[in-house]
Amino acid sequence: MLKFPQNFLWGAATSAYQVEGDNVHSDWWSWEKKVGKECSGEACNHYKFYEQDFNLAKNLNHNAHRFSIEWSRIEPKQGEFSKKELQHYEDVLLSLKKLGIEPLVTLHHFTNPLWLSKLGGWENKKSIEYFLRYCDFVVQALAPHVRYWITINEPTVFLSHAYIFGVWPPQAKSFFRAKTVQNNLVKAHVKTYALIHNIYKKSNAPRPSVGFSQFTQAFVPCVNTLKNTLATKLRNNWFNLGFIKTCAQHHALDFIGLNYYSRQLVELKQWGIGNFIWDTCQNNHHSVKKNSLGWDIYPEGLLDILLKLKKYNLPIIVTENGICTPDDVLRWEYIHAHLKNIHAAIQKGVPISGYLYWSLLDNFEWDKGFAPRFGLIDVNYNTTQRTVRASALKFGQVCKTGILE
Numbered sequence: 001m002l003k004f005p006q007n008f009l010w011g012a013a014t015s016a017y018q019v020e021g022d023n024v025h026s027d028w029w030s031w032e033k034k035v036g037k038e039c040s041g042e043a044c045n046h047y048k049f050y051e052q053d054f055n056l057a058k059n060l061n062h063n064a065h066r067f068s069i070e071w072s073r074i075e076p077k078q079g080e081f082s083k084k085e086l087q088h089y090e091d092v093l094l095s096l097k098k099l100g101i102e103p104l105v106t107l108h109h110f111t112n113p114l115w116l117s118k119l120g121g122w123e124n125k126k127s128i129e130y131f132l133r134y135c136d137f138v139v140q141a142l143a144p145h146v147r148y149w150i151t152i153n154e155p156t157v158f159l160s161h162a163y164i165f166g167v168w169p170p171q172a173k174s175f176f177r178a179k180t181v182q183n184n185l186v187k188a189h190v191k192t193y194a195l196i197h198n199i200y201k202k203s204n205a206p207r208p209s210v211g212f213s214q215f216t217q218a219f220v221p222c223v224n225t226l227k228n229t230l231a232t233k234l235r236n237n238w239f240n241l242g243f244i245k246t247c248a249q250h251h252a253l254d255f256i257g258l259n260y261y262s263r264q265l266v267e268l269k270q271w272g273i274g275n276f277i278w279d280t281c282q283n284n285h286h287s288v289k290k291n292s293l294g295w296d297i298y299p300e301g302l303l304d305i306l307l308k309l310k311k312y313n314l315p316i317i318v319t320e321n322g323i324c325t326p327d328d329v330l331r332w333e334y335i336h337a338h339l340k341n342i343h344a345a346i347q348k349g350v351p352i353s354g355y356l357y358w359s360l361l362d363n364f365e366w367d368k369g370f371a372p373r374f375g376l377i378d379v380n381y382n383t384t385q386r387t388v389r390a391s392a393l394k395f396g397q398v399c400k401t402g403i404l405e
């Protein structure tokens with residue numbers, strides 16, 4: 001029997017574009033159509049059904065919920081801000097508040113307004129100013145309802161998928177362009193951190209907690225050669241810790257948002273910048289169970305990363321961890337094993353204060369479409385009907401008692 005700390009945040013996460021539906025002013029909306037990918041369309045219709053979905057979360061004993069605000073709804077045209085959409089997000093917050101669920105609000109979760117991408121997206125250094133203006137509008141209005149802000153979701157995933165691997169819009173494959181985006185994202189985070197704190201200070205509101213969500217994975221050498229060990233270290237420092245380190249150095253982090261799913265098996269085929277970044281021996285290893293996208297299930301890697309983060313002396317909230325699978329027994333096995341490792345990290349003195357499963361609902365998994373099922377709650381995309389999975393009930397018991405049997 002493993003007991004978690006009192007006041008632990010328990011719940012699940014979503015992001016606007018993946019669940020709301022009809023985000024017609026977003027860059028992803030036009031990109032999906034242009035490249036002929038499965039389109040997000042009405043997604044889970046969560047824009048309409050959020051109250052019903054939060055009631056389900058409440059019945060599952062969640063006391064926290066992470067969601068994101070869609071910038072392209074708030075500012076559909078450059079400089080034109082929508083009071084109506086702002087009101088929508090205030091209603092979302094009020095609905096969580098009524099249920100006693102603590103919101104964690106993300107300001108940027110991969111998608112951008114189409115107008116911004118036409119101006120060069122995050123490669124344009126003005127993106128920082130535009131982002132701040134949007135954040136100012138949102139935070140001024142919503143501050144009374146929010147204690148936890150997440151500025152940017154997974155900056156390294158955003159920039160590697162969109163600017164290095166070329167699989168997300170704008171499909172660039174350029175280290176040089178990626179570096180520009182990286183610099184702008186860091187600056188945007190640091191400035192937004194200050195902006196949010198200033199807004200709260202001016203209104204004498206209690207100090208908020210501001211951080212960002214970092215995608216992490218366990219990097220494990222296939223064979224312990226010098227090349228592989230070096231590449232493993234480099235990937236760990238760059239992909240897992242780089243942004244955290246920089247933001248901490250700027251004193252712009254109140255907590256670390258940690259997203260963890262899987263491992264990567266590192267095998268350097270030859271010396272080269274690209275090889276250092278992406279060579280793996282993944283396909284040769286069938287020794288562990290996998291999710292439906294083929295990602296290895298590797299819960300012990302989470303403990304490793306949590307221990308590495310201890311030195312930053314910051315509270316850590318697991319802002320995403322989850323599995324897509326048609327096998328709901330495996331889903332519970334996955335959650336259980338990861339919670340066990342989180343508990344072990346807490347025992348070793350890592351200050352972890354919450355766990356948010358990805359995701360509350362099945363949803364639109366970016367370029368992979370609707371096939372991967374990550375939800376605690378099944379969504380029938382034809383009827384919009386929700387069905388709570390057995391794994392959700394088991395997790396709900398942990399949320400209720402703070403005890404993992």
Ligand code: FCB
Nearest residue numbers: 015153154157215358365
């Ligand atoms: C994370 C993303 C999230 C979701 C999960 C499966 O990298 O933040 O939106 O797609 O992966």
